[in-house]
Amino acid sequence: MIKIVKHIEPNSLIQHRCQDNATYNDLSKEAKDELRHQLLIEQGYLCAYCMQRIEKENSKIEHWHCQSRYPKEQLDYKNMLAVCQGNEGQDEKQQHCDTKKGNTDITCHPADSASQYLLETLKYLGDGRIQSTESELNKQIETILNLNISRLMDNRKNIVIAVKKVLNSKKGSRTQSEIQQYLNRWKSRDVGGKYQAYCGVAIDYLEKKLKRF
Known part of the structure; x- marks a missing residue:
């Protein structure tokens, strides 16, 4: 998981929410497509939980607080995330992210500033x-x-193997400046606005290396 910065919500969602007795299930296909597109853009086309690459065709809209127990949040843009399909339809032991989570509450919301301290507790072995x-x-x-x-x-x-390969491709030790430049590449989006898949892993590894200087 990495921090997600929410953008302005789509107008179609705002308009729908203003209708009497509006629900998420009543949201039109066009409005849901616009919503999914906006979520993908702000997340750099990564699943909010596992950070694998997602596109319109293989993603879904997750309600961090489930609709069944938090109906007042079903049209709250801050409660919505784009996620992968999480091995939907496969054995439960292989399911992950929203598919495994279902209606269960979790403490860390990657798009909520109140969860920033939790994101900072994550580490990759x-x-x-x-x-x-x-x-x-x-x-x-x-x-x-x-x-x-x-x-x-x-x-x-x-990802870690690939990062190490790049760092070791040059004879001798990498300088602090070189590692910082490589870290910046992992923190940046490409021309299509996409992060590299599992970028949080590379960022964690490179930031640890920088701390050793």
Whole structure:
């Protein structure tokens, strides 16, 4: 997970919310498409939870507070995130992100400034595992979001391998300036407004290296 900065909500959502007895399920397909597009843009086309690449065709709109228990938030843009399909339809042990989370509450909202301190507790281990130094969030990562299934761990591990390969491609040690420049590339979007998949892993690794200087 990385911090998400919310943008201005789509006009179609605002207009729909102004209608009497408006619900999310009544939102038109066109309005939902516009909403999904806006969420993808602000998240750099990454799943809000696992950070894998998502596009319009393989993403869905997640309500951080579920609609069934928090009906007043069903049309609240701040409550919405773009997420991956999370192995929907597969064995529950392989499901992750919103698909695994369902209607369960979690403590960390990547687009809420109040959760910033929780995002800062996240760390990535050499085997690709994501953990938090905050015990409750760590439990939620394992059991509710299921972010440590083997495929996701392998993908994160491969990011670190790729980063190390770049750093080791030059003879001798990398300077602080060189590492900072490489870190900035991982923090930046491409010309299409997209972050690199699992960028949070590379950012964490490179920031740790910088702290050693």
